Amino acid sequence: MKRRIPNPFEKIFSYSIMSRLDESASFTSTSHERAWLKRMLEHPAASGAFTAETLGKLRGLLTAEDDLSFSGGFVEKAGAAGRPLYHPLLRPLRRMILAGSGMRLTIRTRSGLEFTRQPGFPYKLEYSMARREWYLLWYHRDEQTLLTTKLDTVLGVYAEPVSETETAAALGRIKDILDARREQALIEVLPAYRRELSRILYAFSCFDKEVIYEEAQEVYRIRLTYLSDEAEYVLSKLRFLGKRVRVVEGPRLQQRMLESARLALGRYGQG
Amino acid sequence: MARESFDKEIQFLRMLVLTSGAYDRQQYARRLGISVHTFDKTIRRLKEVLGTVYRQLPGEESREFADMLRYRYYESADPLLLFLYRAKSLKESESRRLALLLSSLQETPQTALELLDTCCSELPDDTPLPDEKTIRSDLKYLEEVGVIRREPGPRPYRYRLQDGLLTDLSFDELCDLYDYVDIMANTQVPSVQGYLLRDSLKRALRIKADGMETADRRPLQDRDSLLTEPFCYKYHYPSRILDEAHLHTLLHAIEHRRRIQFLYFSPKSGAHYGSRNTNPLFERETSGTLESAQPLRVVYDHQYGRWYLLAAHPKMGIRTYRVEGMTQIVEGEEVSEDVHLERQQALQMKLGRSWLLDTSRPVKVRARFYRPAGGQPDWIRERVELQGQWGCITEEDETSFVYEIEVSGTTEIKPWLRSFGSSCEVLEPRRLRQELIDEWKEIEGYYEAQDSESL
Numbered sequence: 001m002k003r004r005i006p007n008p009f010e011k012i013f014s015y016s017i018m019s020r021l022d023e024s025a026s027f028t029s030t031s032h033e034r035a036w037l038k039r040m041l042e043h044p045a046a047s048g049a050f051t052a053e054t055l056g057k058l059r060g061l062l063t064a065e066d067d068l069s070f071s072g073g074f075v076e077k078a079g080a081a082g083r084p085l086y087h088p089l090l091r092p093l094r095r096m097i098l099a100g101s102g103m104r105l106t107i108r109t110r111s112g113l114e115f116t117r118q119p120g121f122p123y124k125l126e127y128s129m130a131r132r133e134w135y136l137l138w139y140h141r142d143e144q145t146l147l148t149t150k151l152d153t154v155l156g157v158y159a160e161p162v163s164e165t166e167t168a169a170a171l172g173r174i175k176d177i178l179d180a181r182r183e184q185a186l187i188e189v190l191p192a193y194r195r196e197l198s199r200i201l202y203a204f205s206c207f208d209k210e211v212i213y214e215e216a217q218e219v220y221r222i223r224l225t226y227l228s229d230e231a232e233y234v235l236s237k238l239r240f241l242g243k244r245v246r247v248v249e250g251p252r253l254q255q256r257m258l259e260s261a262r263l264a265l266g267r268y269g270q271g
Numbered sequence: 272m273a274r275e276s277f278d279k280e281i282q283f284l285r286m287l288v289l290t291s292g293a294y295d296r297q298q299y300a301r302r303l304g305i306s307v308h309t310f311d312k313t314i315r316r317l318k319e320v321l322g323t324v325y326r327q328l329p330g331e332e333s334r335e336f337a338d339m340l341r342y343r344y345y346e347s348a349d350p351l352l353l354f355l356y357r358a359k360s361l362k363e364s365e366s367r368r369l370a371l372l373l374s375s376l377q378e379t380p381q382t383a384l385e386l387l388d389t390c391c392s393e394l395p396d397d398t399p400l401p402d403e404k405t406i407r408s409d410l411k412y413l414e415e416v417g418v419i420r421r422e423p424g425p426r427p428y429r430y431r432l433q434d435g436l437l438t439d440l441s442f443d444e445l446c447d448l449y450d451y452v453d454i455m456a457n458t459q460v461p462s463v464q465g466y467l468l469r470d471s472l473k474r475a476l477r478i479k480a481d482g483m484e485t486a487d488r489r490p491l492q493d494r495d496s497l498l499t500e501p502f503c504y505k506y507h508y509p510s511r512i513l514d515e516a517h518l519h520t521l522l523h524a525i526e527h528r529r530r531i532q533f534l535y536f537s538p539k540s541g542a543h544y545g546s547r548n549t550n551p552l553f554e555r556e557t558s559g560t561l562e563s564a565q566p567l568r569v570v571y572d573h574q575y576g577r578w579y580l581l582a583a584h585p586k587m588g589i590r591t592y593r594v595e596g597m598t599q600i601v602e603g604e605e606v607s608e609d610v611h612l613e614r615q616q617a618l619q620m621k622l623g624r625s626w627l628l629d630t631s632r633p634v635k636v637r638a639r640f641y642r643p644a645g646g647q648p649d650w651i652r653e654r655v656e657l658q659g660q661w662g663c664i665t666e667e668d669e670t671s672f673v674y675e676i677e678v679s680g681t682t683e684i685k686p687w688l689r690s691f692g693s694s695c696e697v698l699e700p701r702r703l704r705q706e707l708i709d710e711w712k713e714i715e716g717y718y719e720a721q722d723s724e725s726l
Contacts, residue, residue, distance in 0.1 A: 007519055008463045009277060012369075012416050014359040015323050018470075020370035025478050026377040027437040027471050031417025034436065036464035040455045049451040054444045061435050065417075072615075073522040074569035076460065077627045078687075080657040085458065094450055097501045100493070110648050127458060128505045132657060171493060198538035198595070201289040202575040206506040211293035220293070233506065240574075240690035242710050246717045254718055261715035263693030267641075268708045 007032070035068040048086035083132040087151045090125060093136060097122050102141065102162035106155040114155070118142075121162060121170040125151075130233065139170045146177045148229070181227045185234070185250030189220040193244040200244055203237060221248065235260070277355075277516070278598040279305065282536075283313055284355055285513045285595060292338065320358045321351075349500075350456075352512045353466045364398050372409060373418065373432060380422055380431040383407050437475040442483060449476050450501070457504045460571050463515050473499050508576020514594045521580055521594070523602075524566045528611040530603040531566055531582075534559040536596040559598070564590060565606050567618050572627055574687070579628060583614050589621070591628050624679045626660065626687075631680035636662075637699040638688055641671045651694050658687065673698070681706075 011017070012030055021028065040046070041062070046055060096103055104117045119141040126135045126148070134151040141162075162170075189200055197220060201211070208225040222245075226234055235256055238245060247253045282303060294302065300310040361369075368390060375381065375389045387406045394400065401409075410430055413419045422429045440448060449472045456465030480498055524531050536559045564582035567589075571578055578594035621630040642649050655664070655674055662676030678684050681703045688695050689707065697704045 008356045008467065008516065009359065010416050011359050011361055011365075012413070012418055013356055013467060014361050014366060015320050015354070015357040016359075016361055016363075016366035017370050017373075018357060019323050020366060021373060022474060024370070024374035024377075025474075026374040026432070027434050027475050028373060028418045028432070029434065029436050029468060029471055033464045033468040033471075034417065034433075036461075037436075037452065037468060040451070040459065040465065043455065043459070045455075046451070049454075050444075050447050054440075054447055057440070057444070058436075058448065061439065070522055071526050072568075073525040074518070074571060075622075076571045076573060077625070078658075078660070078683075079573035083657075085454070090450070091447070094446075094501050098446070098497055100497055124503050125501055126503045126505055127454070129458065129507045130505070131654075168490070168493065195539045198289070198593075199575060202508065202510060202577055205289060205508050205510045205576065209291065211290040213290070213293035213298070215298070235692075236690045239692050240686045242686065242689050243713045243717070257714065258718035260692035261711045261718065264696075264711045265708065265715065267693055267696040268704070268711075270708055270712070 031065060034062055034065045038062040038065050039068040043085070045085035048084070048088065049091075080130070080132050085132075087134045089136075089151050089154055089157065090134065093122050093125060093151075093157065096157075096159050097124070099159070100162075100164070100167045102160045102166070103138075103157055104160050105138065105149075105157050107149055107153050108155055109153065119160070120147075121167065123171075123174055139174055141166075141170070144173060146174055178227065181229070182225055183228050183231065183250075183252075185224050185226075185253050186248045187222045187224060187238070188246050188248045189222070190244055190246060191217075191219065194218070194220070196244060200241060203241060207234070231256075279303075279309075280313065280317065280355060280358060281513050281516055282598070284317070284352060285510060288352065288510055288513075316360075317354075317358065321354055324354045324357050350466050350509055350512055352509055353463070353470070355513060355516070356463060356467065364401075367394060367398055368401055368405075369409060369413070372406070372413070376419060376430060376432040377434065380429040382427040382429050383410055384427065386410070386430075437471060442476075442479045445472065445476055445479060448472060449499075453502055457502070457507060460511065461515055461518055463512060463518075466512065511571075511576040511578065514578040517594050517597055517600060518569060518578065520600055520602075521566050521569050525568065527602075528565075528606045528608065530563060530606060531600055532561065532563045532603055533600040534598045535562045535592060536598065538593055538596050562592070563603065564592075565611070565614065567611075567615050568622075569594070570628060574627070581618060581622075581628065583618075589618060589630070621679070624677055626678050626680075626683035629680035629683050633677050633679050634681055634700055634703075635675065635677050636681060636684060636688075636697070636703065637665075637673060637675050639671050639673050639696045639698055640691065641694045641696070642669075643694075651691065654691075 010030065010032075012028065037058075041055070041059060049055075050058065093103075101122075103120050103122055105120050106114070106116045107118065108114050121139040121141060123137045123139055123146070126137055127133070128135065136149045136151055136154065137146065138149065139146055187204075189197060193200070201222075204222055204224065210223045212221045212223065213219070214221075224234065231252065235253060238247065238253065238257060239260060247257060286299065286303065296307055296310055300307045303310065305313075371390060371393055372386055375386065375393075381389070383403065383406050387401065387403055390406065391400050410419065414421060414430070418433060419430045420433050422431050436448070437445075449469070452465055452469045452472055456462040456469055459465075476498060477495070480494075521531075523529075562584075564584045566580055566582045568581045569578060570581060580592045580594055580597070582590055582592065584590040622628070624633050640651050640655055642651055652664075652672065655662075655672075659674060659676065662674050662678075664672050665675045666673045676684070681700070685703065685706070688697060689710065697707050
């Protein structure tokens with residue numbers, strides 16, 4: 001059978017077909033999707049993601065599929081160096097999240113301190129694209145706080161049942177904590193760099209943001225919303241963009257930018 | 272559905288996402304090069320699709336629409352922009368018929384004539400009944416895209432749904448597969464096919480879970496989010512999904528050594544699209560340029576989450592196009608294999624030392640990085656090793672280390688060096704060192720003024 005050019009615009013993906021299939025609980029997968037999966041299963045992460053049996057079964061199901069070859073047609077630039085993509089704790093923790101289960105967690109902090117058998121509730125597994133590292137977001141049941149722990153520092157974890165009421169309460173509390181941690185800053189694109197607007201907006205597209213445009217002065221301002229513990233990342237993005245942007249509201253970021261500039265000039269003997 | 276409409280919708284969505292709510296209708300329409308009427312019509316259509324796909328109530332204003340598309344990090348890892356690829360309008364009768372064919376094939380393999388009978392008996396009275404020719408051409412299409420396959424055996428052929436991936440797995444296996452597809456689609460490129468697959472897997476997972484977890488009394492919404500949203504991905508670029516729309520077309524042209532023609536809107540120009548209006552009332556000068564080039568390589572830039580095309584231009588040598596600005600791509604004549612290979616190799620040589628795409632003369636950059644003070648873990652070194660591409664660390668002591676890299680031009684590496692703030696001091700070349708000093712002075716100026724105002 002002659003295959004078509006892989007094309008994500010096929011009519012089979014149409015929302016009207018999808019919603020009808022939804023009603024009859026039928027599923028479809030196209031050869032393009034399966035070819036993509038086949039290629040992804042060649043990634044070293046696959047062996048950590050599945051049991052050997054499942055992986056064998058999947059590969060068996062995909063043997064007849066075309067190989068998705070890009071024949072050197074594209075290349076990725078300025079990415080981060082490879083670190084293993086899967087972490088051995090992903091599967092067990094994901095199962096605990098799915099079951100709405102509690103857990104006991106033993107962690108060793110960066111400074112070498114060990115916290116054993118901490119009572120927790122796993123919330124989400126977060127991957128940092130910048131650091132190429134997995135983190136566990138979890139709720140500490142005794143201290144009633146939300147913590148972020150690098151999976152590499154988790155020494156041991158086991159499931160511990162919690163009641164459904166406790167699960168619901170933890171989920172509610174997590175939402176409140178996240179809301180309380182939200183911070184905002186207003187960033188202005190300097191008029192001289194308006195030609196680079198598209199690039200600048202792309203750089204901020206990974207944040208929760210709203211753009212304000214003042215037609216009279218032709219000024220663009222970006223209102224960023226981020227969690228307080230993300231401030232360092234926001235700062236590195238701001239320094240990345242340099243003089244193209246200026247923080248116009250957000251005293252903490254402004255102070256840190258001023259500090260950065262002064263210390264940097266100090267390094268160059270210009271302080 | 273015409274490609275023209277997709278070109279428009281991609282530009283439309285990209286602008287809504289990037290500038291989320293900055294402009295009013297007139298301003299949007301002007302920037303998109305379309306009429307306000309077309310703007311309203313497109314918003315209405317996209318809202319309808321979004322409403323069907325995500326079961327949300329569509330709002331009234333474009334502002335609300337932009338809000339719906341906003342990034343909601345912890346609430347959902349669903350790539351909302353994916354719905355662009357779902358936004359194909361089919362005739363009501365066609366979508367009914369195709370869905371019916373697929374759902375009846377799910378139960379049992381059937382021949383074309385059996386399917387014709389099924390359609391005649393199950394389609395509602397107000398739907399026109401298909402003839403055998405229509406059913407055969409539907410089956411041919413579904414077979415071509417690999418959704419169904421013909422069973423071995425003599426005529427008349429029986430067709431079967433290719434849904435093994437979604438039905439032959441146990442709940443546990445399906446769960447592992449869903450997770451894997453989710454993680455790969457979110458961390459690797461290309462990803463659109465993965466996101467599309469993720470959608471189907473998600474539905475399959477929900478249905479399997481519903482069959483099993485009858486004892487689970489948690490609210491439906493909580494259960495669903497525990498089931499399908501265990502992961503989040505910090506700081507990836509959702510807009511890359513839109514740029515990826517043209518990827519397979521471009522890769523196809525590269526693989527088959529075909530030239531392409533397209534209408535290009537440089538993102539620097541401020542215009543993003545030019546509709547080919549047939550109505551003279553709306554006719555306007557298009558600000559795009561008609562380009563013809565030989566695609567050599569597509570580059571994905573992790574720093575901004577953008578796709579670029581590098582192509583041989585008949586007059587200007589190697590040209591770089593941002594994929595976001597390309598519309599109405601058409602394949603043209605074939606280029607001979609020798610010429611193609613020669614150009615590709617020449618480009619590869621030039622790109623070898625490019626931080627991104629710059630092919631200027633190679634320069635040696637040396638920079639001193641300062642480790643964090645106060646016994647903190649050395650995340651500076653970690654970051655340099657992770658992101659510093661082929662550069663290496665040449666000397667180090669307790670407080671700092673020197674990183675060295677030979678790179679084509681300094682423009683592209685500069686933002687990265689600057690992002691380290693005072694933890695990085697450029698030593699060589701002198702010119703780059705001076706540029707950074709000047710820039711830091713300027714930045715200091717931005718905030719000194721504010722500092723004294725607030726005192």
